[in-house]
Amino acid sequence: MTSAPDPPPPPPLLRLDDPALDLPTALDTLPEEHFQRGLIPVELEQGVPAWLMITLDCLQRVLKDEQRYARDPRAWHDLWNGTIPATSPLQALYPPRRNALSVDGAEHTRLREAVTGALEDVALSRVPHQVSETADLIVDGFCTRGEADVVSEYASVLPLLVLCRLFGMDQSAGLRVGMAMQRLWDGQADAGHAHHQLQDLLIGHAAHRRAHPGRDITTGMITRGLDDEEIRDQLALIMAAAHDPIAHTVTNTLADLLQTSRLHMVGSTWLISETLNHGIWHHPPLETLVGRFPTVDGLELGGYRLRRGDCLVMGFGAAQRHQLRTTPPGPSNRAYPVFGMGPHGCPRLGRDIALSTAQTGVERLQQRLPDLRLSQEPAQRRASTVIAGRRALPVTFTPARPLTAPAATHQENPWNPSPAPRRASASNSTTPPPTRSVFAKLARWLRSS
Numbered sequence: 001m002t003s004a005p006d007p008p009p010p011p012p013l014l015r016l017d018d019p020a021l022d023l024p025t026a027l028d029t030l031p032e033e034h035f036q037r038g039l040i041p042v043e044l045e046q047g048v049p050a051w052l053m054i055t056l057d058c059l060q061r062v063l064k065d066e067q068r069y070a071r072d073p074r075a076w077h078d079l080w081n082g083t084i085p086a087t088s089p090l091q092a093l094y095p096p097r098r099n100a101l102s103v104d105g106a107e108h109t110r111l112r113e114a115v116t117g118a119l120e121d122v123a124l125s126r127v128p129h130q131v132s133e134t135a136d137l138i139v140d141g142f143c144t145r146g147e148a149d150v151v152s153e154y155a156s157v158l159p160l161l162v163l164c165r166l167f168g169m170d171q172s173a174g175l176r177v178g179m180a181m182q183r184l185w186d187g188q189a190d191a192g193h194a195h196h197q198l199q200d201l202l203i204g205h206a207a208h209r210r211a212h213p214g215r216d217i218t219t220g221m222i223t224r225g226l227d228d229e230e231i232r233d234q235l236a237l238i239m240a241a242a243h244d245p246i247a248h249t250v251t252n253t254l255a256d257l258l259q260t261s262r263l264h265m266v267g268s269t270w271l272i273s274e275t276l277n278h279g280i281w282h283h284p285p286l287e288t289l290v291g292r293f294p295t296v297d298g299l300e301l302g303g304y305r306l307r308r309g310d311c312l313v314m315g316f317g318a319a320q321r322h323q324l325r326t327t328p329p330g331p332s333n334r335a336y337p338v339f340g341m342g343p344h345g346c347p348r349l350g351r352d353i354a355l356s357t358a359q360t361g362v363e364r365l366q367q368r369l370p371d372l373r374l375s376q377e378p379a380q381r382r383a384s385t386v387i388a389g390r391r392a393l394p395v396t397f398t399p400a401r402p403l404t405a406p407a408a409t410h411q412e413n414p415w416n417p418s419p420a421p422r423r424a425s426a427s428n429s430t431t432p433p434p435t436r437s438v439f440a441k442l443a444r445w446l447r448s449s
C-alpha cells in the first residue's frame with residue numbers, strides 16, 4: 001500500500017514588524033512549494049495573524065475580485081475585536097478614512113472617478129518641465145556645498161514638492177506642507193499637531209482653489225463635485241501613496257547608476273530609463289502593503305481556508321522577484337505589479353506621473369551636478385517590510401552656482417527659476433547652517449536675499 005505524500009512543511013512564521021527581519025531574503029529563499037500556493041501565513045505583530053501574497057497569480061486573484069475581497073479596513077476583524085490593541089501602531093495606520101483607497105462599492109467608484117478624472121486634467125507632457133524646475137529649486141539649496149545626502153536633501157523632497165505643485169499650490173504653500181509632513185515623519189511629540197496642521201493646509205488649499213480655479217488636480221476634483229473635506233482626503237491619499245515610493249525609486253536609480261559609474265555616459269536618458277526599469281522590477285519601491293479582507297467565510301486560496309475578515313497583505317517584492325525567476329519580463333515591459341491591479345490599482349496617470357518624476361528627477365540632478373560621485377559605498381537597501389529603499393546616499397561633486405533667485409523676487413510665477421545671482425559662490429549666504437528639516441532649510445534659503 002502506498003501512502004499519501006507528506007504535506008509540505010509549514011513556512012517559518014515571519015513577524016513583519018521584526019526590525020531584525022530581512023524580509024526580501026527570507027521570502028526569496030522560501031521553498032518553491034510555498035510559491036505554488038501563492039501565499040504564506042505571517043504575523044503583522046505579535047499575535048496579529050495575516051496572509052502574505054507572494055505571487056502575481058495570487059495577487060491577481062484577490063485584487064481583481066472586489067466582491068469577495070474588500071479594501072475597506074472596516075472589514076478587518078482583528079482591528080475591531082480587540083486582537084489589535086488600541087495602542088498598536090496598526091490602529092494608527094488603518095483608521096477608517098474617506099479616500100478612494102479605503103472604501104469600496106459605489107462610494108469607491110464615485111471617489112475614484114473624481115480622482116482619475118482630475119489626474120487626466122494634468123498635462124502629462126508638462127510634468128518633466130515642472131519636475132526640472134522643482135529639482136532646480138532643491139538643488140540650489142545644497143549645490144554650493146560640494147557634498148550632500150541624496151536621500152534626505154533631494155529624493156525625499158522632490159516628489160512632495162512636485163505633488164504640491166500638481167495640486168495647484170504655490171511654492172510657499174508647498175513648503176509649509178513639506179514642513180508639516182516632515183514633522184509627521186519624524187514622529188515627534190507634536191506629530192498630532194502636525195497632522196492637524198496638514199489637514200488645515202489641505203482643506204485651506206481646496207477652499208482657495210474653489211475661489212481661484214486653475215488647471216490642477218484640486219480644481220479637477222472641484223469640477224467633479226467633491227466637497228473641500230473630500231478633496232483634502234484625496235490629496236492626503238495621493239501624498240501618502242506616492243511620496244515614499246517615488247523617493248525610493250529616485251534613490252535606487254541614482255545608487256545603481258553611481259555604483260557602476262554609468263551616470264556620466266553619453267545618452268544617459270535611455271540609460272536612466274533602463275536602470276529605473278530594472279530597479280523597479282528587481283527592487284520594487286513597496287515591498288508589502290496591507291491589505292484585502294475576505295467578505296465571506298471559507299474562501300479557499302492556495303489550499304488554505306480563509307475566514308471572513310482575515311487580513312491579506314500584498315507582497316509586491318516577493319511576487320515580482322518570483323516572476324523574474326520564473327517568467328522574466330521582456331526588456332521594455334513596464335507592467336510592474338507594484339502599482340497594483342484591479343478596481344483599486346494605481347490610476348494609469350498616477351503611474352505615469354510617478355515614473356516621469358523619477359526619471360526627470362535623476363536626469364536633472366545629473367545635468368546640474370555632472371560629476372556627481374558616491375562619497376562612500378551606498379548602504380544596503382533597507383530590508384524593511386514596507387519599503388525597499390536606502391536611508392542615505394552621500395555624494396560629492398564640484399560646487400555649482402544656484403540657478404534660482406529667492407522667491408520674493410518673482411512672486412508672479414513662484415515655482416519658476418530665474419537666472420542665477422551673479423555673485424553666488426560656495427561661501428555666500430545662500431547656504432544656511434544645516435537644520436533638521438530640509439524643507440525649513442529650503443524655505444529659509446528662498447526667503448534670504
Ligand code: HEM
Binds near residue numbers: 071355
Ligand atoms: C512609485 C510610485 C507609486 C506606486 C508604487 C504606487 C502604487 C500604488 C498601489 C499598489 C496602489 C493600489 C493599492 C491597493 O490595491 O490596495 C495605488 C493606488 C493609488 N495610487 Fe498609486 N502609486 C504610486 C504613485 C502614485 C501617484 C504619483 C499618484 C497620483 C498622482 C497615485 C495615486 C493613487 C491613487 C489615487 C490610488 C487609489 C486608487 C483606488 O483606490 O481606486 N499613485 N498606488
